[in-house]
Amino acid sequence: MAPARIIEEVDWTSPLYEPAAYDGPPRNLEHINQLDFDPSLQPKEYHLQGTHPDSIILFLDVEILECTGKLPYRGDVLIKGERFASVGRVEGVEELKKNPKVRVFNGRGRTLIPGLGDAHTHLSWNGGDLDRLGELGVEEHTLLTARSAACYIDSGYTMCFGAAAAKERLDIVIRDAINAGDIPGPRYLANGKEMARRDGELVAGITAFADGPDEMREVIRHHVGLGVDNIKLSMSGEEITEIRSAQDCYFTDEESAACVDEAHKAGKRLCAHARARDSVKMCVRHGIDVIYHASYIDQEGMDMLEEKKVKHIVAPGINWLIATLNDAGAFGYHKEKAEQVGYKKELDHAIRGLREMHRRGIVVLPGGDYGFAWTPHGTYARDLAHFKNLLGFTSHEALIAATYGVAKLFMRSHEMGQLKASNFADCVLVDGRPLEEIEVLQDHDKLNIIVINGRVHKAGRKEYVAPPVAGQDGNSHPIVPDMDFPEVKKDMQKSY
Numbered sequence: 001m002a003p004a005r006i007i008e009e010v011d012w013t014s015p016l017y018e019p020a021a022y023d024g025p026p027r028n029l030e031h032i033n034q035l036d037f038d039p040s041l042q043p044k045e046y047h048l049q050g051t052h053p054d055s056i057i058l059f060l061d062v063e064i065l066e067c068t069g070k071l072p073y074r075g076d077v078l079i080k081g082e083r084f085a086s087v088g089r090v091e092g093v094e095e096l097k098k099n100p101k102v103r104v105f106n107g108r109g110r111t112l113i114p115g116l117g118d119a120h121t122h123l124s125w126n127g128g129d130l131d132r133l134g135e136l137g138v139e140e141h142t143l144l145t146a147r148s149a150a151c152y153i154d155s156g157y158t159m160c161f162g163a164a165a166a167k168e169r170l171d172i173v174i175r176d177a178i179n180a181g182d183i184p185g186p187r188y189l190a191n192g193k194e195m196a197r198r199d200g201e202l203v204a205g206i207t208a209f210a211d212g213p214d215e216m217r218e219v220i221r222h223h224v225g226l227g228v229d230n231i232k233l234s235m236s237g238e239e240i241t242e243i244r245s246a247q248d249c250y251f252t253d254e255e256s257a258a259c260v261d262e263a264h265k266a267g268k269r270l271c272a273h274a275r276a277r278d279s280v281k282m283c284v285r286h287g288i289d290v291i292y293h294a295s296y297i298d299q300e301g302m303d304m305l306e307e308k309k310v311k312h313i314v315a316p317g318i319n320w321l322i323a324t325l326n327d328a329g330a331f332g333y334h335k336e337k338a339e340q341v342g343y344k345k346e347l348d349h350a351i352r353g354l355r356e357m358h359r360r361g362i363v364v365l366p367g368g369d370y371g372f373a374w375t376p377h378g379t380y381a382r383d384l385a386h387f388k389n390l391l392g393f394t395s396h397e398a399l400i401a402a403t404y405g406v407a408k409l410f411m412r413s414h415e416m417g418q419l420k421a422s423n424f425a426d427c428v429l430v431d432g433r434p435l436e437e438i439e440v441l442q443d444h445d446k447l448n449i450i451v452i453n454g455r456v457h458k459a460g461r462k463e464y465v466a467p468p469v470a471g472q473d474g475n476s477h478p479i480v481p482d483m484d485f486p487e488v489k490k491d492m493q494k495s496y
């Protein structure tokens with residue numbers, strides 16, 4: 001008889017804890033479904049202009065990854081106007097192929113996925129030195145913000161949740177210009193400046209200061225009046241500042257409660273920079289909807305969050321920690337320095353906490369803090385690989401979080417985030433198999449076709465040419481001619 005093995009129960013907070021490997025169906029679908037933000041917090045349902053109602057797009061022979069939990073399967077997809085008309089099986093394909101008004105894309109087995117989403121976006125971070133962001137002139141800054149918006153959609157991102165802007169109206173005007181069809185960009189929920197106490201600032205030039213409940217309420221009212229969709233609180237420190245520790249929380253209970261009351265009264269949700277243990281608890285205790293980072297969550301905070309998990313999402317912005325440790329040296333912030341101030345310790349803590357959250361069904365979404373020098377715009381999909389490689393997500397779970405999860409954060413999961421008939425047609429044709437190699441999403445050259453709201457944002461010239469091999473599609477559809485749509489009456493004066 002083999003000797004009895006002693007199995008020690010190791011807590012998730014211990015560095016020795018190893019969660020069990022998992023390779024089954026996506027577990028987070030159910031948890032995302034259970035999210036239940038109060039209907040009074042529904043963001044405005046912005047409409048993206050510029051899609052002709054008669055537009056028809058037909059994707060033939062694509063590997064369909066719906067992000068509904070179903071495994072990928074081969075089929076066709078039809079888009080009519082702004083929405084998917086059918087997904088999987090399309091009636092009358094032969095007729096559609098012959099119709100010169102239908103734009104036909106031959107998938108040849110490439111994978112069609114829903115447009116991606118980012119839960120923590122800073123369009124106005126310009127890829128440089130954050131400390132000098134406050135010095136940028138408003139005109140230059142507006143152009144740079146528009147450029148980031150274009151970069152998101154070029155990267156296959158069709159939904160972004162604004163997590164603070166460097167100037168109070170930058171996010172708002174860019175959102176409105178995207179919606180008006182004037183500039184390319186994702187669907188966007190705009191934020192204002194991040195609010196911090198005067199003794200808790202992270203970056204002075206881009207912060208709205210407020211001390212005490214009254215002044216904080218005033219800042220929120222001001223931002224709501226400007227037209228933001230979300231409110232951002234900067235509750236904890238950040239090691240790179242060297243004076244405000246990520247383990248310190250600067251907000252009081254009274255202040256947090258006042259902020260939630262004021263924002264929720266106006267129908268706006270709040271998101272918070274909350275690395276410290278106490279800042280996470282503060283978020284849960286008072287109902288701050290979106291918790292960013294949560295690196296130093298402890299057992300008590302985890303239990304509190306689990307109990308209220310239908311009311312919160314966590315977006316760790318994990319790539320910032322990883323890139324600050326590994327990639328910041330080229331910019332003069334060396335690994336030894338990053339480790340010395342605590343980034344390694346924070347990353348280890350964060351990984352343990354986030355794995356446990358995923359295990360307990362707390363919704364964790366990718367995205368976050370791109371737009372610093374060493375987390376450049378355009379590298380957003382690194383998050384999905386981190387979710388798979390570090391946080392215990394399967395590739396399928398990471399993709400569901402980035403699509404359906406972010407749609408739920410928009411409170412529009414009934415019409416966004418999945419490939420499903422009647423949903424808005426936001427999708428990306430990927431030259432690869434994301435479930436087998438999630439890193440493929442980081443390669444822009446592999447994102448062959450990008451569609452938002454039924455409008456083609458990107459498609460190389462070769463996508464418009466029928467297969468060159470005779471007989472491959474019966475030569476029934478040589479070259480798609482230019483669209484010939486009826487005239488649309490134009491506005492005399494542009495006004496957002």
Ligand SMILES: [Zn+2]
Pocket residue numbers: 120122163317368369
């Ligand atoms: Zn951020």
